[in-house]
Amino acid sequence: MAKRSSEPEKRQGFFSQMRSLFRFTRDVYGWLPWAQIAILIAGVLIGLILGFLIGGGTVLSLVLWGITGLMLGILGAMILMTRLSTKAMYQKIDGMPGATGHVLSTSLGRRWQASDTPVGINPKTQEAVYRTIGRGGIVIVGEGTRGRLTRLINDERQKSQRVAHGVPITVLYVGHGEDDIAIADLAKTIKKLPKTIDKATMATVIRRVESVSQSLTSLPIPKGIDPNRVRAQRPR
Incomplete structure (x- = not known):
């Protein structure tokens, strides 16, 4: 019997x-x-101080409080690393084609529906337009130079207005220019939008918008970002 050429990837x-x-x-x-x-040392020192103040300075109390401080220090060090890893990810993907889609599809939570695939794209320049729909209405996000995004943004806005009359439409641009949104602040900005539609209306808008969305399967999608390579794996 032939030996298997590949084995399931181990987690x-x-x-x-x-x-x-x-x-x-x-x-x-x-x-x-x-x-x-430094956090670990600080945790141990705080534990020892508490051992003197609360436990009377006995060997047992110092050991127990020292271990407690060490555990708290480990927790603090992990929290610091986790928060910094998120900032590191944003720094690495900033300016990369497809970064907007990655953030919209992974950082908005269940209250918003989005995809990492753009709804409009300029194949030559890779300027792209993304869309997300949630309780705050429809949000259209442009990735690239504003001047070259005008037609794509207008097309998507008109399409959304035709099928979702009365639903607020917000247009954002990702970048570092005036009135642009930094990629690190994109998800936070969208989540802060006031809730203007209920869940039933949101579901209806999603169906209507998707029903008239143009198929982009024949268009080249930005390949500048691979989330599996950019984003570090999180502990489960």
Whole structure:
């Protein structure tokens, strides 16, 4: 019997994921190891101080409170690394084609529906337009130079207005120019939009907009970002 040429890919364990997350974050924030060591030391010191103040300074109380402080220090170091890893991800994908779709499809939560595939794209320049629909209405996001995005933005706005009359439409541009939204602030900006439609209306709008959406299967999709390579794996 022929030997199998491939085996199912093994899922990384917790410690392997933490190692990957640490290396990913350290590449951007080189001071991360020193900050984590400082947090660990601070946790132990706080535990020892509490051992003196609360436990009377006995050996047992110092050991127990020292271990407690160490555990809290480990927790603090992990929280710091997790938060910095998110910022590191945004720094790495900033300016890459497809970054907007990645953020919309992974960072908005269940209250918004979005895809990492653009609803409009300029094949020559890779300027792209993305759309998300939620309780805050319809949000159209342009990725690229504003001047070259005008036609794509207008086309998507008119299409949405025809099938979702009365539903608010917000247009955002990702970038670093005046009135642009930084990629790191995109999800936060969208989530802050006031709720203007209920869940039933939202579901209806999604169906109507999707029914008239143009098929983009024949158009080249931006390939500048691969989430599996850019985003470090999170511990499960």
